[in-house]
Amino acid sequence: MRLHVVSFGCQMSVADGEELASPLKDRGFTAVAEPDAANAIVLNTCTVRQHAEDKALSLIGRLREWKDKDPERVLIVAGCAAERLGPWIQKRFPYVDLVVGAKSIEDYPRIVEEALGARFDALAETRQGFDGQGAGAGPRTGWASPCSAFVTIMRGCNYSCSYCIVPAVRGRELYRPLDTVLAEARAKVALGAKEITLLGQTVNSWHAADGQRQVFFPELLMRMGGIDGLERLRFESPHPHYVTDDMIAAMVGTPAVCGQLHLPIQSGSDRLLKIMRRSYDSAEILDKTARLRRAMPHVEVSTDIIVGFPSETEEDFERTLDLVRRLRPSWSYTFKYSPREGTESAKMADDVPDAAKEERLQRLNALCDELTEEALSARVGRVVEVLDEQGGFGRTGDGFKISWPETGPAGRVVKVRVIGTGRRVLKGESDERT
Numbered sequence: 001m002r003l004h005v006v007s008f009g010c011q012m013s014v015a016d017g018e019e020l021a022s023p024l025k026d027r028g029f030t031a032v033a034e035p036d037a038a039n040a041i042v043l044n045t046c047t048v049r050q051h052a053e054d055k056a057l058s059l060i061g062r063l064r065e066w067k068d069k070d071p072e073r074v075l076i077v078a079g080c081a082a083e084r085l086g087p088w089i090q091k092r093f094p095y096v097d098l099v100v101g102a103k104s105i106e107d108y109p110r111i112v113e114e115a116l117g118a119r120f121d122a123l124a125e126t127r128q129g130f131d132g133q134g135a136g137a138g139p140r141t142g143w144a145s146p147c148s149a150f151v152t153i154m155r156g157c158n159y160s161c162s163y164c165i166v167p168a169v170r171g172r173e174l175y176r177p178l179d180t181v182l183a184e185a186r187a188k189v190a191l192g193a194k195e196i197t198l199l200g201q202t203v204n205s206w207h208a209a210d211g212q213r214q215v216f217f218p219e220l221l222m223r224m225g226g227i228d229g230l231e232r233l234r235f236e237s238p239h240p241h242y243v244t245d246d247m248i249a250a251m252v253g254t255p256a257v258c259g260q261l262h263l264p265i266q267s268g269s270d271r272l273l274k275i276m277r278r279s280y281d282s283a284e285i286l287d288k289t290a291r292l293r294r295a296m297p298h299v300e301v302s303t304d305i306i307v308g309f310p311s312e313t314e315e316d317f318e319r320t321l322d323l324v325r326r327l328r329p330s331w332s333y334t335f336k337y338s339p340r341e342g343t344e345s346a347k348m349a350d351d352v353p354d355a356a357k358e359e360r361l362q363r364l365n366a367l368c369d370e371l372t373e374e375a376l377s378a379r380v381g382r383v384v385e386v387l388d389e390q391g392g393f394g395r396t397g398d399g400f401k402i403s404w405p406e407t408g409p410a411g412r413v414v415k416v417r418v419i420g421t422g423r424r425v426l427k428g429e430s431d432e433r434t
């Protein structure tokens with residue numbers, strides 16, 4: 001039996017997509033890259049932006065032909081768009097075998113078993129394992145590359161940012177137990193992971209019981225740092241509220257933690273941040289990042305920014321530019337606001353003309369690109385440590401992509417001399433002295 005997994009959206013969605021494959025892996029499915037070769041497809045959808053949702057729905061439509069070729073094939077649609085539009089998807093695409101929303105992911109193995117167990121038994125030809133490892137061989141799910149793995153530590157979100165659909169489709173925060181997180185991380189390191197990225201919608205709000213006491217995110221970082229063989233530890237996406245002195249101290253005191261923090265600011269206008277319900281202001285962002293940089297001088301900060309939020313004036317936008325100039329992110333993900341049905345801001349007038357949104361986006365991108373280029377250029381001539389993820393391609397500890405002529409097998413942390421820059425990427429040559 002062969003399985004093809006497609007995930008739309010963020011890293012969490014990719015990690016979830018692979019987790020959604022687990023019950024099928026346990027039934028002996030092997031992974032295939034091409035849908036045509038598959039007996040089953042798991043399509044993990046995203047609904048954060050309309051574009052991502054449209055792409056998933058379009059793919060479901062196109063998969064009708066795939067199903068028609070062999071009605072025994074199984075199509076599972078899961079994730080955030082499935083949560084938001086479940087009954088509609090089932091009605092609009094009746095050939096979908098199972099629709100499972102994001103809130104049900106913890107219950108997903110049971111749902112799959114109940115709905116499709118008998119079908120899978122009928123399909124079974126072999127019980128060889130996923131990726132050839134043998135069924136139940138280990139948590140070979142949630143990998144960014146053969147040596148870099150994801151570990152999801154929490155799901156859902158207790159915030160209510162006015163533009164965001166996530167709390168509606170993923171529900172309140174649920175935290176995975178400490179032992180489960182550590183066990184998964186150790187197992188992934190045993191399977192070859194040199195780097196682990198902890199994932200969660202507000203990843204640093206994680207906490208869990210350890211016997212009689214509560215363990216919070218900073219301690220989790222330190223406990224993770226004690227795992228033998230784990231060379232790099234990252235986490236996404238932290239919420240500014242939980243960037244505390246304790247968290248900064250844990251980052252500094254845990255050598256495996258990479259010098260990189262992705263801190264979504266969204267706007268530099270305190271007036272807009274209130275309307276967005278972001279629960280911080282620009283002064284707090286500057287204060288926390290200044291503390292972090294004092295404690296960890298090599299750290300790089302990256303961010304997310306929205307332009308054209310309802311009622312955004314030129315003055316608000318200038319404040320965003322000002323915050324970006326002061327924050328100096330080495331990397332920025334920028335977006336034009338578009339209303340998302342089901343959110344609070346979708347009820348507000350989308351009153352910034354598209355031409356103004358576009359013009360602001362271009363000005364913002366010009367500034368962000370300049371800062372990225374400065375950060376890249378500052379590295380030319382330096383020797384950096386890189387986790388070689390693909391034989392000549394990897395990331396520096398502070399998050400820059402770098403390529404260099406391959407000199408050895410992937411999966412090692414190697415020294416590379418930076419000799420130039422490309423678009424958003426460093427170019428290097430090996431500096432390994434053997």
Ligand code: SF4
Pocket residue numbers: 157158159160161164165166167201202239
């Ligand atoms: S913190 Fe805000 S933007 Fe992030 S997932 Fe929660 S509601 Fe959405």
